[in-house]
Amino acid sequence: MTQLNALDSELAQELGDFSEDDLDVVFTPKECRTLQPSLPEEGAELDPHVRDCVRTYIRDWLIQAAPNHLNVLSRVSGRTTLTSSDFDLRSLQPDPRLENLLRHVSAENFERQNEEARRTNRPTELFALYPNIDEEDAVEIRPVPECPKEHLGNRILVKLQALKFDIEIEPLFACIALYDIKERKKISENFHCDLNSEQFKGFLRSHTPCIDSSSQARSAVFSVTYSSPDIYLVIEKVLQQGEIGDCAEPYMVLKESEGGKNKEKIEKLKTQAESFCQRLGRYRMPFAWASISLTSFFNSSTLEREVLEAENFNGKGSPGDRRTMTLQTRRLSERSLNSEDVYAMSNFKTTTLTVNTFLKQEGDRLSDEDLFKFLADYKRSSSLQRRVKSIPGFLKLEISPASEGLSCCLSPELLQVKPFPENRSRPQKEILEFPIREVYVPHTVYR
Template structure:
C-alpha cells in the first residue's frame, strides 16, 4: 500500500453532514450562531467543533453607572450627561363620575382579582419630565401659538414673491421703461436701473462714516447691537410646524384617561297611544347600523302604560324599582352615519292566537267608533284581562317601527326655530315619508332626502325635535332575527318599499330627540349607578345606554364594567316528539347545580324589580322552531368559579286553561359553563337540548360532550 502524501494526511476526514448535525444539535439551528462559527485547527472524528460562545448584550444603564463619562466641565457636558432630576412622579386623585364606586367589595374577591380591580381606584401616577422641552420630540410650534407670536410683526413682501400677470407682464415692462418717474413714485427694483429713471431720480443720501477708519472690534460690536435691536424673542419658533400626520417623533404629554363617550343623543319617550286601549303594551329602543349590520347600543326598555293597564299585571309583577321607571335615555354614537336607525319594538302579554290575530283589533277598530263598537271592545277587554291574570309574566312579539335618525337630525338642524314638530308615517301606501310642521314654517322638506358629509352626521348642534310616529309594522313570527331586521331597514330607504304596501297598525308614539346636555341631572349609568348631581333619589331617572361601537375604539378602560349580554337566537324542535309549540326559554345565572343557586344578577326591564333571578324570552304562538329577539343583561360577579354557568330551561306554555294541565311544562335543558381554561367563555354557541334534567355536577361539564 502506497504511503499517503504529506498534504493528504492533513486533510480532515469529517463529513460535512456530520458537522451540520453536530452544530444544529448544540445550537438548535440558529442562523446567527452558525454564521459566527470559528473553527480552529483540523476537525477529527473524535473532537467537537469549537464554536464561539454567545455574548450577553451590554446593560447600558449598568455600564454608564460603572463607567462615568470622563468629560471636563464645560458647555457640552449637559448635552452628554443625563440629568438626574429630569423625572418627577406626581400622584393625582382619580375622579369618580358616580356617587358610589362601581368596584365591588374587596371581601368578595380573590387576591389576584383585587389587585386587578385596584387599577380602577388608585390615583393616577403622572410622570413629569422637566427637560422635555429640550428633547427632539418636543415641538412647541402649534398653529395657535404661531398666530399668537406673529401678531405685531410687519408683513414682508418681496418683489420676487409677486407673481406677474402672464401676457401683460412684458408690455408693462416696456411701458415702464418709456415713462419718466420721480423717486417717490418709483419702487426700487430690477427695472429702476434704467437710464431714463436715473436721469430723473434724486440722489440717495450719503452714508455717514463710510470712509472712516474703524477697528474691526468696533464694527463687530456695532453689528451685534444692530442684530439684537428689534429682534423677535423666539425667532426659530416662527418656522412652520411639521405636518402632524407625519411626525418624525411624537412625545406629546398625554391627557388624563377618562371614560369614552361618542356624540350623545337624548331621547325622551312622551306617550304611546293606540286606537283602542285594552291591554298593556311594552316598548324598547335600540340603535342599529344597517351598513355595518350591527346593533350599536343596548336596549332601553320603557313603560308608557296607564295606571289602569299596569294594574292588570299586578299579580305577576313585583313592586317597580325607581330605576326601571325611566322614560328618557342618553345614547352614545361614536361613528354617526347615514345608516343609523332608531328601532322601536313593541310586545304584549301572551294570549291564544298568532300575532296576526292579536293585532287585527288594533287595525280595524278606530277611536272615533268606540261608541258603536262598545260591546266588542268590552269583550276584548275582558279577554285581555283573563290573559293578563293567567299569562301575565309571558310576552309575545307585537309590532315594530324604525326612525332614520340622520334624516330627522339634518331636517331639524336646518330650521330657524327652537324646536321642531315632525310627524312620521312609516307605513303609508303612498310610498314616501310624510312630514308635517306648523304653518309658520315655509316649505316642506321631504324626509326621503339624504345628505352626505360630516356636517350632516353631527349630533351635537341640531335643534330639538318632537317626533310623532303614527304607524307600526305588524311583527312577523317567522322574521324576528336581526338579519331580517337589516333587510327591512335597508328596504325602508328605497322609494318603492315593500313595507309601505303593508297594512299598518295605527298608533301615536311621541318622542323628543335632542343633543344630550353635558352634565344631565338624575342620570344612571348602564350599571344603574347614580351619576353625580343627583339631588333626589325619588325623581324619575334618565338612563345612560351602553354603546356597542360599530368599529373598535382604542381608549383605555378607566371604569369598572363587568356586564354580560345574552342573545338567544333560535330553537329547532321540528323533529322533537311531543306537543311543545308555545315555547319560552328561561335563562338563569347559577353558581351551583341546586335550583336555589340562581343569582339575582339579571337586570330588570321596565316597571319591575331592579334585578331578578330569571328572564323569559317572548313566545311565538304555535311555532316549534321559533326565533328570538331578546337581550338579557347580566351583572357578572367579580370572582367566577368553575361552577358558575348559564342554565337554559325550555318550557311549553299552555295558553288554554284546561284541567290537570300545568301552566308551563319543561321540555328541555342546556347550559354554558362560564369559564373555560380560566377565561370567560363568550361567542356564539350551538347547544344540544336534553329532554332530561342535567346530571349531577353538570356545571363543570360541557353540554356537547354530555
C-alpha cells in the first residue's frame, strides 16, 4: 500500500477501506506486440490531458489480485450447505444453539470475564473458532479476468507474386482493399504494392530519391472480424498518363508478341510514358480493377446452426433444460464478439489464385459507392458481365491463413512486430481493419 500511495493517491484512497490482508496489488508488465510501443511523434506538443492518456497505453497493468483464501460460506456440522440455487429455506436445518446464551450473569462477573479475555490473545483465538474452509463448499468462485489485449480478427495473408499485361510501357502499382458488398462498406485500409521492374522504377527515380523498406512489401495481412458471403478483395492498378479511356486503349488492342508495327507503337508509348513520369511521376490515377470473392475462406454456418437449434429448443423440455439451453444461446451470442470462435476460417491450405481479365475503370465511376453498386450488379447480372470492357492481363497471388508468429511484419503504424529479424529487407504489412460493427474491447495501443 505504501508503493500505491506514492504512485496514485486517488486510487489508494478508494482502496483504503480494505485491510492489507484482504487485497493484493500487483504490477504486471503490459504485453507489447511491437519492438517499440506506438507513441506520438517526438517533439509533438500535446495537451496535458492527452499526454496522460497516451501514457496509459505503455503503463504496466495494476491488478487487484484476489487473496489466496476464498471468502465463501462453509458447511457447518449437521447443516445443509446454502447455495445460490437453493430456494426452499424450509428444508434447511436451524443453527445450533449457543450454550449459556440466556444465562443470567451479574455485571461484576461480566466485567471480570472481559478483563481476563483481554489479557489473552483473543483475536487469534477468536478467528480460530471458525472452521477451516473447504473449497468444495464454495458458493461462488470468481475467476481472475485476463489482461486486455489488442483485438485481432480472422487474419489472412495475401502475397502478390506477379502483375503483367500484354504490353509493358510504364510503371503500374497494385492497390488492394477489402469491401463488404452486403453492408456497403470498405472494411480495410489500402495496401499499395510495387511490382515494377528496375527499368520502370528508374522512370520515377527523380521523384523517389530515397525508398523506405516498408514500401518494398509485397505481402499483406488482412483482418476480418465479422464475415459475410459478400466480402471482396478489390485490386486496382494505378498509373499516371492522360485520360482513363486513352490509357486503357493500347492495353486492349496491342500485344508485344505480335511484333512488326505493334513494336514501334509500343516503343513510342514507352517513350511518352517516361516523359510523363519525369514531369508528373508523383501523381497516380485509376486504371483498371478486378475482384476476388473470399466466400470460400470463411465459414460461419456452423455457429449459426448452433444458435438456431438452441433458440428453437427454448420453448420445449423441462424448466431446467430450458434454462440450460437459454444459457447456451447467450454464450453463443457472446461468442459472436470473438472472431476466433465465430467466423472461423474454413480448413483450407495455401491457395494460389490467378486473374486473367481486368475490368476497365470508368472515368465517371471512381467513388466507393459506385464500386459497391457495380459489384452487386456485376455479381447477379450475366448480361452486365458481357457488356463490361475488359483488359487482358495476368495477376498471380497467394492467399493463406496468417499465423500468430508471423516474422518480419509491420503493424498498421509501420512498427516492427515481434519477431522481426534484422537481415530481411522485404517486410510484410498488417492492414488496419474497419469492422462493420463495433468490437467491444478496450483499446490497448495508441493509434
